[in-house]
Amino acid sequence: MRDLDKALADIFAIRSQIAVGTAFHGYGPAVVAATGGLALVTAACQFLWLDDPTGHPLIFFLGWAATAFVCVGMIWIEMQARSRRHHSGLSDAMIHQAVEQFLPAGVAGALLAVMLWKFAPETLWMLPGLWQVLVSLGVFASVRSLPRTVAFAGAWYFVAGFAVLMLASDSHALSPWTMGLPFAIGQLLMAAVLHFASGDIDVED
Numbered sequence: 337m338r339d340l341d342k343a344l345a346d347i348f349a350i351r352s353q354i355a356v357g358t359a360f361h362g363y364g365p366a367v368v369a370a371t372g373g374l375a376l377v378t379a380a381c382q383f384l385w386l387d388d389p390t391g392h393p394l395i396f397f398l399g400w401a402a403t404a405f406v407c408v409g410m411i412w413i414e415m416q417a418r419s420r421r422h423h424s425g426l427s428d429a430m431i432h433q434a435v436e437q438f439l440p441a442g443v444a445g446a447l448l449a450v451m452l453w454k455f456a457p458e459t460l461w462m463l464p465g466l467w468q469v470l471v472s473l474g475v476f477a478s479v480r481s482l483p484r485t486v487a488f489a490g491a492w493y494f495v496a497g498f499a500v501l502m503l504a505s506d507s508h509a510l511s512p513w514t515m516g517l518p519f520a521i522g523q524l525l526m527a528a529v530l531h532f533a534s535g536d537i538d539v540e541d
Contacts, residue, residue, distance in 0.1 A: 367414040368526050442470075496521070
């Protein structure tokens with residue numbers, strides 16, 4: 337029984353090593369672009385129907401949390417289908433690797449929101465910019481298994497995050513557009529990279 341467990345562990349380790357050096361094809365450009373469109377829709381809805389986002393931060397952030405939840409669900413469903421189609425037996429290992437790369441940034445963003453809400457609500461105006469910076473770090477962490485040019489999307493989120501922080505530093509106001517526009521542009525840029533990049537040739541060894 338011990339030999340069987342060791343053999344299974346060795347197979348898992350080998351699959352994980354192969355996955356590390358394999359380009360991940362689980363992200364669908366159309367779905368990634370759709371998440372950018374959803375960000376624009378959310379921003380437009382809040383602009384039209386939420387008169388004072390700064391005065392109602394809970395409604396503002398719950399709207400974006402719901403949007404993020406839907407976007408993650410869309411990407412997850414597409415990732416499962418595309419990974420099975422492109423990676424076959426390596427599907428689970430490839431998905432695990434993709435989640436592992438982005439998970440720290442996602443968890444940090446969620447915990448940061450809870451911490452600011454509970455202990456420093458007067459600093460919630462910083463959250464949109466900080467979220468964008470964290471997304472950039474998640475994108476950069478994924479570069480080793482995605483096309484190298486996806487770093488342009490990471491750079492966009494990084495610059496946009498600090499730009500949003502600078503723009504909001506005077507008024508400390510929350511705006512649907514400082515959330516919606518950076519994420520819409522970033523996701524559309526990511527979708528374009530995934531669509532036009534040259535697969536294995538454009539991925540780091």
